[in-house]
Amino acid sequence: MSFIEFDNVSYSYSAGTKNEVKAVKNVSFSIEKGELVALVGHNGSGKSTIAKLMNGLLLPQSGLVKVNGLDTADKKNLFDIRKSVGIVFQNPDNQMVATIIEDDVAFGPENLGLDPKEIRERVDFALKSVGMYEYREDAPFRLSGGQKQRIAIAGVLAICPEAMVLDESTSMLDPTGKKEIMEVVTRLNREKGMTVIMITHFMEEAALCDKIIVMNDGSVALSGGRQTLYDDRLVELGLKLPMSCSVAKRLNKSGMNVGEVYTPEQLAEAICRSL
């Protein structure tokens, strides 16, 4: 049994009306515990809908979504499912409930009905994990976008979920903010073994993940390990490769064998080696 399973899932917005939009069509895939997965695709390819299907914010109109073997369609399971799969959304401003940072991070554990002392411990732990502990008594609106998004991540972390879904969580941030978030997320995955699902259209971020699922027009177009980035079909889908991959690809084609690299550092190293 996989950790998260999508079995032939379909979902349409405004179903049954003339404005019906089929966002997700017969999608099947599975995610194992501890994986760092990238879900990539163009705008409107159904990525965000998949995120919301993962913890029962949306329910599939056909097919099954299972988390830890629990069906999201069963209302009784929702609380447990949401305890194990948390979502960080795109706009940090729209995820904050409280006017003080630590109160906001406490919102999740408070909903779990924990002891005040344990809530305090979890809040401190979550804020330290994202490096925002010193700001705990400040108001969020003074922070930068990257800092706010780290608070949002802390808010999910405090629930101690097994998996975290980042729904385009870096798309509104500047390059520094993006880097901050990626560092926090990859560290959580490596050190704490947290399952992370990155939903993104930045292929640079996908290059840091172990597994890549490519969505196109509501269906899974490609999926596999990191080497998927070297699949020619990716270019046919009109997705922009990370700079290092596209350079490596062209170098390989022109006879200079640098192999499959995923980061600028690896690329530089491979070029040096082949010279």
Place this chain on the structure above:
Amino acid sequence: MRDVSFGQYYPSKSVVHRMDARIKIIISLCYIVLLILVPTIDRFLDKGRLGDYIVSVGATFIVIILFLLMVTLISKVPPLKVLKSVKSVIFLVIFTAVILVLFYGGTSNHIYFHKGIINISLEGIINSIAMAIRLFLLVMGPSLLTLTTTPVELTDGIESLLKPLKLIKVPVHEIALIMSIALRLIPNLIEEADKIRSAQKARCADFDSGNIFKRAKAMLPILVPLLISSFRRADELAYAMDSRCYRGAKGRTRMKIMRLGIRDLFGMLFFAAMFFVALMFIYDFFGVSTALANLAYSLI
């Protein structure tokens, strides 16, 4: 614009700031009740002595003002900030005072001017002065509450105080959450309104000329996008809350538990003392007011 501290909270670590918000709210309510108890002049006119009224009400006001002054000093809030809070009602107070002076009946022989319904009398003047002081004090007290208590503490306090209403199925927790989210969103909405305004200005919208109606109409292109985006925001926030296991008040605990401390007891005792002394002057307990008035008469 972006740096607005909503409400008018003045940060400090004074005893007044650290007092339990619930106690402060209760004290503020009692304070308002006290000011309502301060009589108008009519009740005294039957007794005949105008001086009794002046002494009784004057002494009460002095007690209340001293109380406010002491709280202000202890809380380290600049007194000017407290005084400024009356700015918003100053027009109302002047208007009320003028009306009271012009149209107060006045039964005694201290009538200075009389024509038609206009009737300026000594009683009218005294009454309107008392009314003005009363209204000013009525604004200053609660503004001390908001100056020394953060909006979050206030909503938490209100939630805690209204808890008994849960028995009659009032959704107390939900109401408090709505209030705190509203407070949370104010800076975002201001920021957004700013952005939309700039965007409209960039397309040659004119917000600053023409009469009031024209300007109000010019605000429409700001309000409509603002409204739509608030709905979208609310929608996303609802998803985020659901995703963070929110189920309403059911099974929910809090990280910060409000506890009454020794300072709350002192605060209450201090207020109770002031309250009692003020009542003493209002209701003439032990004949204090009468004695004071007699003393004043004998001096004159």
